[in-house]
Amino acid sequence: MKIFLVAMLLVGCISQASANTEVDIADRLYFGGGLGSNDLHGMDASGFQFFAGYPLKAKLGTGDLAIEAGYMDSGSFERTFNFSGIGAITSSTDATGLWGTMVGSWNVANNTSLIVRAGLDVGDDDGLMFGAGLGYALSKKLEIRGEYVVRDNIDSLQFNLVFR
Secondary structure, three states, rough: OOHHHHHHHHHHHHHHHOOOOOOHHHHEEEEEEEEEEEEEOOOOEEEEEEEEEEEEEEOOEEEEEEEEEEEEEEEOOEEEEEOOEEEEEEEEOOEEEEEEEEEEEEEOOOOEEEEEEEEEEEOOEEEEEEEEEEEEEOOOOOEEEEEEEOOOOEEEEEEEEOOO
């Protein structure tokens, strides 16, 4: 059901954008990806994510609104348990999956923007996800982002490159 909701949100936003024949979707679509330091109940893992986004015509006051959809791989979380007489047993888990969010951004200084996001993760850590961070435009076509993203179980400190 959650995958259906994310898909419907994406279709609705892209339909709204494509209804305006003056706008070419491919010209506005952007892509990004990067690395994340992830925490799952005290266990740490390094993972990656990649995503695509589309800026919407809607505004949030002086800010811009976009929709993003992506894939996240948390990396492997490992925990070792030591048992007297038996030795050590290591347990590992990871989380992967698709997500979709609405993203708001506001310029706060030259080339620097505040970013907030809210949406759904429909993968292994399914449920609501929220995040906030900063973006810095290196050029009109390239931005770096640092964000803290909270899901139901996994919290991530992410560093991404965005190509417009």
